[in-house]
Amino acid sequence: MSHPDQVAGQPVVFRNGTVLTMDDAHTVLAGGDVLVVDDRVAAVGTALDVPEGTLEVDATGGIVLPGMIDTHRHMWQTAMRGYGADWTLTQYFVWYYLEHGRAFRPEDVHAGNLLSAWDALEAGVTTTVDWSHGLQTVDHAEAAVDALQAVPGRFVLAYGNIQAGPWEWATDPAVQAFLERRRTGAGDRLGFQLAFDVTGDPAFPEKAAFEAARELGLPVTTHAGVWGATNDEGIRLMHEHGFMTPETVYVHAATLTTDSYHRIAATGGSISVSTESEQSAGQGYPPTWQVRRHGIPVSLSMDTSVWWSSDLFSAMRTTLGADRSREHLEAHAKGETVTQVHLRAEQVVDWATRGGARALGRDDLGSLEPGKKADVVLIRNDDSPVSFPLLNPYGHVAFQAQRGDVHTVLVDGRMVKSGHRLVGADLPAVRATLDATVEHLRSTLGEEAWAAGMNPATPDDEVLDNPYTYTEYKSDSTHDARGTVFGEPGSSA
Numbered sequence: 001m002s003h004p005d006q007v008a009g010q011p012v013v014f015r016n017g018t019v020l021t022m023d024d025a026h027t028v029l030a031g032g033d034v035l036v037v038d039d040r041v042a043a044v045g046t047a048l049d050v051p052e053g054t055l056e057v058d059a060t061g062g063i064v065l066p067g068m069i070d071t072h073r074h075m076w077q078t079a080m081r082g083y084g085a086d087w088t089l090t091q092y093f094v095w096y097y098l099e100h101g102r103a104f105r106p107e108d109v110h111a112g113n114l115l116s117a118w119d120a121l122e123a124g125v126t127t128t129v130d131w132s133h134g135l136q137t138v139d140h141a142e143a144a145v146d147a148l149q150a151v152p153g154r155f156v157l158a159y160g161n162i163q164a165g166p167w168e169w170a171t172d173p174a175v176q177a178f179l180e181r182r183r184t185g186a187g188d189r190l191g192f193q194l195a196f197d198v199t200g201d202p203a204f205p206e207k208a209a210f211e212a213a214r215e216l217g218l219p220v221t222t223h224a225g226v227w228g229a230t231n232d233e234g235i236r237l238m239h240e241h242g243f244m245t246p247e248t249v250y251v252h253a254a255t256l257t258t259d260s261y262h263r264i265a266a267t268g269g270s271i272s273v274s275t276e277s278e279q280s281a282g283q284g285y286p287p288t289w290q291v292r293r294h295g296i297p298v299s300l301s302m303d304t305s306v307w308w309s310s311d312l313f314s315a316m317r318t319t320l321g322a323d324r325s326r327e328h329l330e331a332h333a334k335g336e337t338v339t340q341v342h343l344r345a346e347q348v349v350d351w352a353t354r355g356g357a358r359a360l361g362r363d364d365l366g367s368l369e370p371g372k373k374a375d376v377v378l379i380r381n382d383d384s385p386v387s388f389p390l391l392n393p394y395g396h397v398a399f400q401a402q403r404g405d406v407h408t409v410l411v412d413g414r415m416v417k418s419g420h421r422l423v424g425a426d427l428p429a430v431r432a433t434l435d436a437t438v439e440h441l442r443s444t445l446g447e448e449a450w451a452a453g454m455n456p457a458t459p460d461d462e463v464l465d466n467p468y469t470y471t472e473y474k475s476d477s478t479h480d481a482r483g484t485v486f487g488e489p490g491s492s493a
């Protein structure tokens with residue numbers, strides 16, 4: 001079956017799909033249509049009348065949902081896709097912050113962003129916050145924004161620079177002039193934030209950066225509650241100086257105490273949970289299990305493809321898994337059985353759509369309702385046995401679907417993926433710029449450092465004594481060791 005291209009400005013109607021509107025009531029329409037005219041959702045219903053010349057997209061057997069929103073992705077690092085698969089957070093910090101981050105030229109940031117931007121759209125992520133902390137110079141920043149504007153998605157450049165203190169770069173007149181210039185006339189497919197972390201230094205040097213953000217009228221996004229890096233002190237300083245606002249986004253927020261969650265909840269901010277990241281890098285346990293007790297809004301994010309996936313299907317899946325895993329583990333430590341789980345598939349689909357819109361202050365995104373911006377995703381793959389039966393649409397999105405099942409994607413009413421293929425992406429050209437970046441980094445680092453970075457040392461663990469193999473007894477510490485942090489099941493330890 002062929003999929004005709006949309007002519008510029010042509011209305012589009014999705015016909016006869018299961019429509020997850022993600023409106024306030026979470027209305028689900030069976031056999032539903034979604035009509036897009038210009039950059040807006042014009043109508044949602046069944047058997048809709050559409051303007052003459054409307055492009056029809058058959059959504060039979062598929063799921064139509066709002067475009068997904070990733071609130072924290074270091075897009076420049078996609079140039080190193082998969083390189084750090086076995087890193088810890090410490091190894092990441094050493095590689096990027098201390099040793100090799102400075103090797104990235106503006107064209108390398110451009111290459112990473114270009115790849116990441118298409119990657120997001122291909123997966124149905126229509127809005128991505130580019131947590132861009134490799135902007136060593138304004139030239140790097142220009143390159144980052146040029147790449148984002150070369151791709152027909154919706155992006156937020158969160159300006160950052162790990163090579164200098166935020167009190168330095170955020171107050172730099174050249175940086176501020178850049179932000180003013182690139183904001184002007186950028187349209188609503190490009191937003192801006194400031195991205196920096198608060199170390200908890202009692203002198204609170206980050207104050208100047210918060211003041212700059214306020215002056216510029218830009219929200220702040222900050223890695224908070226990251227084990228070994230940021231903690232309650234940072235939150236307390238932000239709060240006491242009046243810099244915690246509803247548009248502040250706290251990334252990870254995994255190792256904070258109740259006091260900090262109260263401060264976040266009371267000031268209306270939101271938390272961007274990057275479960276795949278938190279699970280393997282070590283920022284702390286993915287915090288949804290405790291965040292829900294504070295009523296803090298949540299959005300989802302993928303963090304960086306130097307390790308992880310870049311689609312929100314992975315985020316929804318791992319977030320459900322981590323939350324439920326924790327619930328079961330804690331119950332088992334008390335000798336109990338969980339018979340009902342808290343976190344639902346419907347909730348993570350909400351976080352991946354509405355949650356992101358709320359975090360970005362964009363109430364025109366995140367749901368399919370007349371008048372909303374037309375960022376729409378159709379999940380449909382007739383060639384896949386995983387596409388049927390379609391019984392529980394939220395469960396299907398969260399646990400069954402994957403990026404290859406994303407059939408059609410619209411951003412701002414424009415078709416950017418059709419019939420499982422990106423529209424207007426010159427991937428061979430993107431690949432050529434990536435090849436040049438990898439070649440540059442590899443030759444700058446040298447073969448030895450390049451290989452060492454990808455193959456971090458592993459801890460040398462002893463294999464436990466096993467009484468059933470009649471090995472000679474070696475030590476108490478390995479003979480009886482149990483692999484649990486919660487003690488013996490049923491004990492009060």
Ligand SMILES: [Zn+2]
Nearest residue numbers: 072131223303
């Ligand atoms: Zn991050």
